[in-house]
Amino acid sequence: MLGWLLQRVAQALLVIFAMSLVVFLGLHAVGNPADLLLAPDATQIERAELVARLGLDRPLWEQYLNFARSALQGDLGRSFVYNVPAVTLILQRLPATLELAFAATIFAIILGVPLGLYAGLYPERTFSKLIQTGSILGFSLPTFWVGLLLIMTFSVSLGWLPASGRGTTVRVFGVEWSFLTLNGWRHLLLPAINLSLFKVSLVIRLTRAGVREVLPLDYVRFARAKGLRRGRIVVMHILRNIMIPLVTVLGLELGSTIAFAVVTESIFAWPGSGKLILDSINALDRPVVTAYLLVVVTLFVIINLVVDILYRFLDPRVREEASA
Amino acid sequence: MTKLSTLALSAALIAFAGAAAAEDLRIGFADPVSAIDPQLNNYAGDHSVSQHFFPAIVAQKTIGGMAPGLATAWKNTSPTTWEFKIRDKAVWTDGKPVTAEDIAFSYERAQNVPGSVASFKSFLRSVAKVEVKDPQTLVITTKEPDPLLPINISSIYIVSKHIGQTATTDDYNSGKAMVVDGPYAFVSYTPGDRIEMKRNDTYWGEKAEWDKVSYRYIANPAARTAALLSGDVDMIDKVSFSDIEKLEKNPKVKVWSYPGLRALILQPSFNPAPSKFITDKAGKPLDKNPLLDVRVRRALNMAINREAIADRVARGGVTVATQWMPADTFGYNPDYAKIAVDPTKAKALLAEAGYPDGFKLTMHVPGERYPLAPETAQAVAQFWTRIGVETQVEVVPFSVYVTGANKNDYAMSVIGWGNGTGEGTYAMTSILATNDNARGLGASNWGRYSNPKLDEALAKAGAEFDDPKREAIIKDAVKVVMDDVGIIPLYHYKNIWASRPDLKVVPWNSDRTVAMQVSKVK
Numbered sequence: 001m002l003g004w005l006l007q008r009v010a011q012a013l014l015v016i017f018a019m020s021l022v023v024f025l026g027l028h029a030v031g032n033p034a035d036l037l038l039a040p041d042a043t044q045i046e047r048a049e050l051v052a053r054l055g056l057d058r059p060l061w062e063q064y065l066n067f068a069r070s071a072l073q074g075d076l077g078r079s080f081v082y083n084v085p086a087v088t089l090i091l092q093r094l095p096a097t098l099e100l101a102f103a104a105t106i107f108a109i110i111l112g113v114p115l116g117l118y119a120g121l122y123p124e125r126t127f128s129k130l131i132q133t134g135s136i137l138g139f140s141l142p143t144f145w146v147g148l149l150l151i152m153t154f155s156v157s158l159g160w161l162p163a164s165g166r167g168t169t170v171r172v173f174g175v176e177w178s179f180l181t182l183n184g185w186r187h188l189l190l191p192a193i194n195l196s197l198f199k200v201s202l203v204i205r206l207t208r209a210g211v212r213e214v215l216p217l218d219y220v221r222f223a224r225a226k227g228l229r230r231g232r233i234v235v236m237h238i239l240r241n242i243m244i245p246l247v248t249v250l251g252l253e254l255g256s257t258i259a260f261a262v263v264t265e266s267i268f269a270w271p272g273s274g275k276l277i278l279d280s281i282n283a284l285d286r287p288v289v290t291a292y293l294l295v296v297v298t299l300f301v302i303i304n305l306v307v308d309i310l311y312r313f314l315d316p317r318v319r320e321e322a323s324a
Numbered sequence: 325m326t327k328l329s330t331l332a333l334s335a336a337l338i339a340f341a342g343a344a345a346a347e348d349l350r351i352g353f354a355d356p357v358s359a360i361d362p363q364l365n366n367y368a369g370d371h372s373v374s375q376h377f378f379p380a381i382v383a384q385k386t387i388g389g390m391a392p393g394l395a396t397a398w399k400n401t402s403p404t405t406w407e408f409k410i411r412d413k414a415v416w417t418d419g420k421p422v423t424a425e426d427i428a429f430s431y432e433r434a435q436n437v438p439g440s441v442a443s444f445k446s447f448l449r450s451v452a453k454v455e456v457k458d459p460q461t462l463v464i465t466t467k468e469p470d471p472l473l474p475i476n477i478s479s480i481y482i483v484s485k486h487i488g489q490t491a492t493t494d495d496y497n498s499g500k501a502m503v504v505d506g507p508y509a510f511v512s513y514t515p516g517d518r519i520e521m522k523r524n525d526t527y528w529g530e531k532a533e534w535d536k537v538s539y540r541y542i543a544n545p546a547a548r549t550a551a552l553l554s555g556d557v558d559m560i561d562k563v564s565f566s567d568i569e570k571l572e573k574n575p576k577v578k579v580w581s582y583p584g585l586r587a588l589i590l591q592p593s594f595n596p597a598p599s600k601f602i603t604d605k606a607g608k609p610l611d612k613n614p615l616l617d618v619r620v621r622r623a624l625n626m627a628i629n630r631e632a633i634a635d636r637v638a639r640g641g642v643t644v645a646t647q648w649m650p651a652d653t654f655g656y657n658p659d660y661a662k663i664a665v666d667p668t669k670a671k672a673l674l675a676e677a678g679y680p681d682g683f684k685l686t687m688h689v690p691g692e693r694y695p696l697a698p699e700t701a702q703a704v705a706q707f708w709t710r711i712g713v714e715t716q717v718e719v720v721p722f723s724v725y726v727t728g729a730n731k732n733d734y735a736m737s738v739i740g741w742g743n744g745t746g747e748g749t750y751a752m753t754s755i756l757a758t759n760d761n762a763r764g765l766g767a768s769n770w771g772r773y774s775n776p777k778l779d780e781a782l783a784k785a786g787a788e789f790d791d792p793k794r795e796a797i798i799k800d801a802v803k804v805v806m807d808d809v810g811i812i813p814l815y816h817y818k819n820i821w822a823s824r825p826d827l828k829v830v831p832w833n834s835d836r837t838v839a840m841q842v843s844k845v846k
Contacts, residue, residue: 030724032730037441039365039366039442039443040754041754043764045764046446046764080441083358083440083441089515148546151554155550163550165542269540269544269548269551271518275543279356281723283723284723
């Protein structure tokens with residue numbers, strides 16, 4: 001177990017190193033941050049001063065080495081735009097995104113799994129066909145359009161839910177969370193639904209396909225022949241066996257939702273990290289972009305780790321393989 | 325739905341509406357804010373926020389020019405010395421008086437805020453020294469005579485010396501250093517989300533209208549409109565051009581549109597070397613840059629139907645521009661109020677210049693920085709193609725664009741120029757003067773236009789204290805540049821706000837969005 005963990009960490013470090021190099025080179029190729037940061041009436045002298053102060057006049061390898069040196073000491077630099085340590089900035093924004101991504105994933109599970117099960121168990125019923133068709137919509141409709149539609153319906157026409165922003169927050173462990181207040185949930189609901197739409201469809205399809213595959217297998221028929229209750233067969237024998245692909249996909253999806261909820265965040269003016277990274281890329285705020293991607297890689301590594309551990313719980317074969 | 329839940333829901337809605345009906349104002353604004361520290365960065369969003377908390381020494385108003393701020397009166401005691409009388413009733417929210425010391429300190433701090441990337445020091449370029457004669461008198465000495473000093477320092481916000489001396493940007497952001505003297509006092513700041521403020525009862529000026537103001541960042545234009553329509557906010561700024569028509573028809577919304585100063589201008593390249601973005605019809609590079617010929621520039625200028633662009637592309641959200649400043653501003657030249665659209669003459673001019681078949685041109689435009697710029701560029705390309713100059717539009721991200729434009733890589737670039745000082749020399753300094761690194765002139769003159777007559781006019785205007793004379797010089801400069809077609813102005817953006825129907829929105833200072841511009845209709 002420990003060896004496996006160490007191997008994982010080593011892999012992650014390699015990924016982080018490669019990523020920092022790619023981001024550094026990529027941002028450098030786009031353009032000079034000084035041109036974007038300066039006020040439009042700045043003179044050439046002021047520009048030269050800024051370039052020198054940010055170290056942008058040094059050769060690229062030197063800039064990278066400087067960055068790497070302080071990064072190894074735990075300092076990822078200060079945001080050019082906000083003049084705040086990049087990591088602080090990201091950690092300030094991350095909770096908003098985390099809560100959105102988790103809410104969306106939970107929606108996906110509580111809606112997607114039952115619907116998928118139903119569609120898989122009774123494929124011939126009209127409702128199952130409706131679910132199937134509905135899930136195609138969930139895949140194919142663009143998020144920004146659905147988001148606007150949700151706002152037009154539930155905020156503008158019906159006036160039930162707010163259209164934008166984050167609700168009242170409560171401070172827990174030094175972090176502001178909005179999912180602990182009613183007002184927070186009112187704000188959270190629409191963006192979370194918007195973000196979950198694709199995931200719900202994905203879960204429905206995966207569950208349905210899994211059920212269809214498992215249903216005719218011998219062990220299910222045997223369980224049925226043994227006279228087990230239908231509910232028990234579905235939960236213990238069918239659902240459990242189709243969980244592995246579901247967990248894998250949901251884990252990956254959770255990661256990418258946290259990292260790239262940009263569209264939903266900008267439509268609902270959600271002050272999360274997606275919007276931060278978009279603004280920062282546009283402003284070529286190098287420290288923030290690099291630090292952000294670093295945080296994202298770390299997050300992915302953690303999520304994958306959790307997924308792997310979940311496998312062990314779900315599938316005895318993996319457990320044995322690992323202990324062997 | 326059951327009766328009970330309907331009841332509960334309507335109760336919730338009434339409670340919600342009730343909360344909104346108190347004397348609170350919620351604003352949805354578009355420009356990002358980098359910090360609450362009023363001296364960190366010279367950015368549009370930061371300016372708007374600072375206006376609530378930290379009045380400047382003088383105020384620049386959209387209507388009425390310069391108005392008293394912390395200073396009640398000012399005069400020149402010699403061409404290079406200015407004396408400002410500071411009002412005696414101004415106090416900070418901690419009870420200490422606002423004095424000339426605070427102002428002198430602020431001008432010092434504005435030039436050395438650690439981590440500043442868009443420094444305010446450009447507004448103090450001409451200042452040699454700042455002296456405190458007594459607590460109520462400030463004397464500023466300039467290096468050269470500078471009639472624009474009051475306009476320039478109207479953009480620098482005054483912070484308190486006793487707090488500011490030890491305060492960092494973080495202290496302003498956290499509220500620790502937010503001892504203010506403006507119409508509103510600071511409550512809280514959530515980066516990337518909102519700023520909460522309340523009325524400052526110790527403010528020296530007219531009492532603020534609103535008890536509480538929630539100033540919320542909503543960058544996406546569609547989201548801003550939705551937030552207004554759903555009642556999340558009471559007022560929004562920078563209304564999307566595509567929403568104007570719809571909102572004007574909506575009885576629950578009022579649209580407030582005023583002529584603005586910001587211009588969208590094309591800058592032809594005066595690079596003597598042949599450009600890879602200008603070729604003959606077959607795609608072969610030309611041996612010289614045709615844009616160097618004034619006849620070609622005139623042809624391009626008169627081929628554009630600006631009225632059609634304002635009407636069809638911008639749907640009335642802009643006014644036609646024929647020079648860099650809009651009508652009725654200081655330095656606008658009424659002799660150049662119209663550019664006649666004449667494709668036939670344009671073709672003749674091209675032929676005369678040696679391009680009877682025209683040529684191929686690629687123009688570059690940033691995708692997101694200037695509203696409507698890509699659509700406008702497409703329209704311009706059509707007009708030019710019609711006279712034989714086959715034009716391609718290349719839309720690039722601003723981060724890529726600005727690097728290329730700064731290097732004069734493009735054959736035709738576009739710039740959105742704010743004309744923030746409200747008079748003509750600002751644009752002359754930055755986008756028209758001959759590029760001169762040492763003297764800091766023509767820093768955004770991306771086409772590298774150069775005309776000694778313009779440079780001379782700029783120098784003369786900079787030293788002329790007599791307003792009518794200075795205005796005459798600027799008007800002459802308009803003639804010089806527009807006869808020469810050194811730039812191709814297209815339009816001026818209107819400043820557009822939208823609000824609840826029971827509110828009134830008036831312009832405050834150009835396109836700044838502040839709570840002070842909103843009042844209740846009685």
